[in-house]
Amino acid sequence: MKRAVIPFLMFILILTMSLGYHQGEARAEKKKVIKIGHIVSEATAVHRACVAFENYVEAESGGSIDVQIFPNGQLGGDLQLTEAVALGTIQVAIPSTAVLTAYDPVFGLLDLPFIFADVYAGFNALDGELGSKLDNILMSVGIKNLGYSYNGARCMSNNVRPITEPADLKGIKMRVMESPVFIDMFKYLGANPTPMSFGEVFTGLQQGTIDGQENAPALVYASRFNEVQKYYSLTNHVQSYIANLINADFFDNLSNDQQKVVLSGAEKYLVTQQRADEINDNIETVAKLVETGMEVNEITPGNMNKFMDALKPMHEKYQGKFGQEWFDLLKM
Template sequence: MKKKMYLLITSLVLLSLLLVGCGGGNKSTNNQNEASDTTKTNTGAVTIKIGHVEPEDRSTHKTLLDFKKNVEEQTNGDIIVEIYPNASLGGDVQLTESVAMGTLDVALPSSSVLTTYAEDFGILDMPYLFKNSESAFNALDGDVGKYFDEKLADQGMHNLGYTYNGPRSTTTNNKPIEKPEDLKGVKVRVMESPIFIDYYKTLGANPTPMSFNELYTGLQQGTVDAQENPPSLIFANKFFEVQEYLSVDEHVHNFLAFVMNKAKFESLTPEQQEIITAEGKKCVESQRKMELEDNEVAIEKLETEGGLVVNRLSEEQKNEFKEALKPMYDKYREQFGAELFEMCEKYNK
């Protein structure tokens, strides 16, 4: 009797363990399915990789962070934006090539680099082409921008807008630049751009192409007497330590194109394209505003903290420079076409 009772109890215990085991197995399966669903959602997201050469403290990167946040929120995570600053994926030339080839999704190269894809992008480097930043913004948001957008589309790039790299101004080590004659004989560091070289040659200066990372040493050692860049970049790179004067001449309003691989853009759903387009526009607008504010702060800091003697050119003084540049304008009017110049110049009225 005892033996039968023992066998009965043992059977009941084994049955209980078996039922618990089955229940545990069902719970484990459910968890795996939930994990699988989550993985599937993440895997299905579209990743957009953005490369640029600016440091994190510049307006370009700051506003791209907002672009990332807004796009990811509005698409409920169906689009993930990754940003690679500081030329970590290459310089402007390499980044643009990568976007055109489709190995990178988005880049923000200087318009000067885009002459490789359409020679007449060079007109945007013409000194005193636009009388101020507002005229330049209106042109790039208007038919001038549309004209160049079509050129980029032909090269496999969809443009989301033109961010602002600031108004380029001049620093010198021995005298301020107030009139064209002041540049005669001055050794000025320039980018390796035919237009920038022609600009200074026309005014009697000695333009010296030099890479940006060698510029501080070049100024320090006297290889060059002067350089030109947006004030925010001049302050960030401490050129005030090896220069004496800042002439706010704003000779070129420099832009960065917000280019996306065309095939990648077209692969998005219509709703996603709308979001990218709208947020790209917002990014451009906020970046320009921030850059203009940063520019004014930088000019003040260059004077108060950097100790530079600052002079701002009046509109009349800028017109003197443009008058002295007529031979250069005649040359490039023939090269780029009078129609394109007229398209730009109408925004100065």
Template sequence: MKRFLSLALCASMLVASASAVSAKTYKMKIHSTGNERNQSTPPLRQFAKTVEEKTNGDVKVTIHFNGVLGGDRQATEGMQLGTIECGITTTSTLGTFDPRFNVFDLPFLFKDYETAYKAMDGELGDMLEKACLDQGLRILAWGVNGFRSISNSRKPIDVPADLGGLKIRCMENQLHVSTFKALGANPTPMSFSELYTALSQGTVDGQDNPPILTFSAKFYEVQKYYSLTRHVFSVAPLVMSENFFQRLPKEYQDVVLAAGKQYEADVRAATENLEAETIAELEKTSMKVNSINDENHKLFVEATAPIYEEAEKLVGKDIVDVARSCLNN
């Protein structure tokens, strides 16, 4: 009888143990500097929903918008340390950890979305995904913010000479600074959080950002012209802590990877659609929007061509050569 009770007790303990394992949960915090109006928000919510549903709730996902977990750099460091599990960042931010990511800051690298996708989904993307893993980070999706263009308070920009002497706020990134210098502007690196005030006070004449961000930040209130130079393609990967990824069971890893690919497709489509809608909205404001014709576009490309040689020293000739091949696609 005692032996029977002992066996029964062991069996119940094994069942309890198995239940404990199956009931294990994983908390996933997702960082985003975006808000409810950002084009990445609906795809990100769907990503979170899919992960929770496909793991039967074992992975609990919370999204933290408006940079409440910190800026992109702080959040990326958090993912390295394992204090934050996932987040949207930028290749410019990743470039502070590995300079090879600055390859996306080369001017006029991509002529259109299709060319950009081909590069991200091909050899260039593969090289950078491996570089990211070396930093303890895994790229789940190559998200995008669209093409950066220039707004200013003085005049339309049709040719590089129109930028002569203009103080243009730019990112704190050497290739961005060099690009504006090559175009004859006076680049002024500045935090984005200070930009609206700087524009309204005339501290700087203009700035460069994709149409979606230019509209959502209401720069049309303090800028008169927006010229579609489309000089840099802004890439915003969805990244996960590799430490957290490896702690997940294999079947949950597969769920995360599949959800990441769906996010990638969704955010790309959303960005393209919203970009076109936003340009139309900007045209309804007091801001005057102008395109750059093919002949003048060549002048911009020629003026910034030397930046590629400079980039070889910064990011490496091998990856710049791969990027150069994108120009011919």
């Protein structure tokens, strides 16, 4: 009798261990990995928001989601990161909205100079009907937008002269994003626009391949452009926004609870916290740029009108291109 019981008990033990192993394997398979790619440094509001998002999502999901952050363009530039999300190679990217013109030119609407009265007018439009319509365009290519963040008011730096009015830009080779709107903008202003990936800008400035670039103060400081640029002019020509993009199929395959955690984390940190931090960072950073030796100048109201006048034909061109209905959404 005992001889019969022992093999039976051994069978039960082996079966239990086997079931435990496969259950553990199944639990491991359920863990979802979110790889986040962005192009800026760890010193930025974007990266701090990503870290807060990581901590929140991993804790609130009970460890069922593993968030991995890849800053500094480790996984590619904005365009490459966005394409990777569309393909499902990575799960999340945080690019400038300018590169989304690759999917539909109408995204260039957001980068038209002086199109928003201030940063908050842009938030209102993007949190409303304008943002919803743009998000629907992204969904058609397999990308879900978790919300719009802020990239600061774009200003111009260069090594030739201070920019006080459009005439000062004549002949200056200015790096611009790979966007038709930015190329057009600097042509209208009389500069020589040079499209270039963000990851190449520091070296381009250092080696003199380009004379200048245009980004918000916080990003200029975090990217150390002040080390290779002499003049910084507070033109504030574009209120620049960024999108928090996730692969739609990946999101749909999360459980309902996991989706709620991701949406909540994105709203709390990638959008709300990032916006507030970015605004504060840009206010504080102008003084830091001066301290490091940059010559910073503001634009007089009269000269600001000159910039706006020079760019009126550009507004008319794109109003005809995109249609009045899109322009109306900017004001809602």
